[in-house]
Amino acid sequence: IAMGLLFLTACSSGTTQGGDAGKNESKGIQSRVIKAGIGLNEDHPQGQGLLKFKEIVEQKSGGKLKVQTYFSATLGDDLKMTEALQGGTQEITIPSTSPLVGMIKEFGIFDFPFLFNTPEETDAILDGPIGKKLLEKLPEHGLIGLGYWENGFRNVTNSKHAIKTAGDFKGLKLRTMQNEVHIDAFKALGANPTPMPFSEVFTALESNTIDGQENPLATIKSNKFYEVQKYLSLTKHVYTPFVFLVSKKFWDQLSPEEQKILQEAAIEAGKYQRQLSREEDQKALEELKKTGININEVSDQEREKMAEIIKPVVEKYAKEFGEDLVNELYSELDKVRQ
Ligand code: KDG
Numbered sequence: 001i002a003m004g005l006l007f008l009t010a011c012s013s014g015t016t017q018g019g020d021a022g023k024n025e026s027k028g029i030q031s032r033v034i035k036a037g038i039g040l041n042e043d044h045p046q047g048q049g050l051l052k053f054k055e056i057v058e059q060k061s062g063g064k065l066k067v068q069t070y071f072s073a074t075l076g077d078d079l080k081m082t083e084a085l086q087g088g089t090q091e092i093t094i095p096s097t098s099p100l101v102g103m104i105k106e107f108g109i110f111d112f113p114f115l116f117n118t119p120e121e122t123d124a125i126l127d128g129p130i131g132k133k134l135l136e137k138l139p140e141h142g143l144i145g146l147g148y149w150e151n152g153f154r155n156v157t158n159s160k161h162a163i164k165t166a167g168d169f170k171g172l173k174l175r176t177m178q179n180e181v182h183i184d185a186f187k188a189l190g191a192n193p194t195p196m197p198f199s200e201v202f203t204a205l206e207s208n209t210i211d212g213q214e215n216p217l218a219t220i221k222s223n224k225f226y227e228v229q230k231y232l233s234l235t236k237h238v239y240t241p242f243v244f245l246v247s248k249k250f251w252d253q254l255s256p257e258e259q260k261i262l263q264e265a266a267i268e269a270g271k272y273q274r275q276l277s278r279e280e281d282q283k284a285l286e287e288l289k290k291t292g293i294n295i296n297e298v299s300d301q302e303r304e305k306m307a308e309i310i311k312p313v314v315e316k317y318a319k320e321f322g323e324d325l326v327n328e329l330y331s332e333l334d335k336v337r338q
Pocket of ligand 1: 095
């Protein structure tokens with residue numbers, strides 16, 4: 001830290017660092033290696049977004065800031081990587097907001113089933129005052145949030161039967177994320193929810209420890225869940241975002257110029273990632289059709305029935321997360337819908 005401060009002071013007072021101090025040095029950019037890990041694969045829109053982030057950061061920093069990418073949970077699951085950021089042993093991760101509710105319960109408002117209908121609605125809420133308010137809760141937990149990326153609308157796969165009606169959830173042992181709203185919502189529908197980290201899902205499906213799971217189509221395709229599942233039902237029961245996290249321990253060592261590069265790259269790569277995610281949601285469906293998994297639509301009427309059954313769960317958690325916040329969420333949504 002002392003070295004960094006000395007360096008910055010030297011730069012701001014205009015002292016050159018020897019004869020060939022480069023342009024980047026004078027802007028306060030040091031050579032750094034940034035470890036960025038995610039749970040999904042390189043071919044997933046999240047992986048492609050991370051590669052775009054790397055490209056932008058390396059380009060804007062003249063190659064001084066190097067982003068080392070780790071895909072497919074090689075550095076651990078969402079919670080483990082988030083803890084590594086807090087401890088300062090990893091610099092970046094992009095988890096689902098859902099498993100972070102143990103730390104910041106208010107992130108749970110995004111877990112309300114059937115809350116969002118369109119990508120325009122999700123963008124408006126995540127990039128608006130509500131999304132910002134939640135990012136502001138991160139620093140006191142040793143984390144910096146640079147914005148939201150897209151995970152997407154989630155659909156159920158399982159090995160027992162197609163889910164066409166609200167009643168079809170009964171008795172299904174479904175993996176959920178480590179999130180109490182998801183757990184209680186599936187319980188209300190009569191399923192038997194089993195929370196576990198994403199990295200364990202494929203094996204649990206393969207060994208029939210669980211009957212099914214739920215994720216966006218891009219993930220069902222990328223992680224080849226169709227190899228170990230018979231039915232894919234387009235429930236679109238919840239939209240979950242990713243949050244772009246940086247270790248605060250690391251962030252606090254950065255110069256304003258370096259922080260700006262990371263912030264801008266996270267937003268720019270995020271725009272690309274969201275676009276790609278939306279295209280992939282369509283493409284993945286076509287490709288999943290070719291795999292032989294049985295795919296069925298779920299009628300709006302049945303989705304409304306599901307929402308009705310889950311309503312008391314949403315009401316319970318609305319109280320817990322703060323009625324003011326939830327009311328603000330609904331009124332922001334109304335604005336987008338007008
Ligand atoms: O990189 C993100 C994944 O680790 C995870 O968040 C994916 O939606 C996910 C899940 O079901 O755990």
